Amino acid sequence: MALRASFNKKRNQTEMKSIITLSILLLTLACGSLVEAQVSSSAHSKAPVSIFEALGTEQNGEGVITIYQPAAVKAAVGRVSGRLSGLIETEGGIRVMQGYRVQVYNGNVASSKRDANHRAAQIAQMHPELQCYLTYRAPFWRLLVGDFASRQEADEAVRQLKKSFPSYAREIYVVRDKIRLGN
Incomplete structure (x- = not known):
């Protein structure tokens, strides 16, 4: 019984981590257009390739945001989700x-x-x-x-x-x- 409770607790923790990761990803996507507009309006010699690069770029008077995520998440950002891709x-x-x-x-x-x-x-x-x-x-x-x-x-x-x-x-x-x- 204790083993089952321990397993359920770990499963709940894993699910919470997944939910938090997904929430951060969705927040990043929602803010992407705002950041993209700000980045494109500033004078850059090289335009950022992705939202991750745009957020990590150092600019005078601004902070730097570092995002850690799996490569699969990074690759998926900016693509139509699987659920919507079938509808379009x-x-x-x-x-x-x-x-x-x-x-x-x-x-x-x-x-x-x-x-x-x-x-x-x-x-x-x-x-x-x-x-x-x-x-x-x-x-x-x-x-x-x-x-x-x-x-x-x-x-x-x-x-x-x-x-x-x-x-x-x-x-x-x-x-x-x-x-x-x-x-």
Whole structure:
């Protein structure tokens, strides 16, 4: 019984070390863009290759940060995680992943294409930050708006669109769809 308690204690300590290491890595990644911006704005003859090199570079009036980590962690920094790499794909040279869009129109009558284009023009005029996507999947014309990674962003867009176009409010809702990245 004492052996089992000792084993569990060591396992818990190992798990805690892993959690702390992961937390430090995530903090480093989160701060990476800030440090990258600071490093690129200062006058360097040689730009740092990685966040680890950037943090370890001595500059007048600044401290030096030393990070100790396994080579595997150092190599993994800056790459898309395994979980996300499977979600991101390329279609026609455009990076896409599963996300959310706002459906503003769906119709299958003779005037559906014209109606969808009319709504797209109105949305582009009132909300130029939102990209409109008109699609046809027989027999329906659909107008989708935006590329949202989170449901919360899409819900906020729904609120804005319903406020701007109250006559369309019944037809406006969030749908899951492939979204474009970096546009």
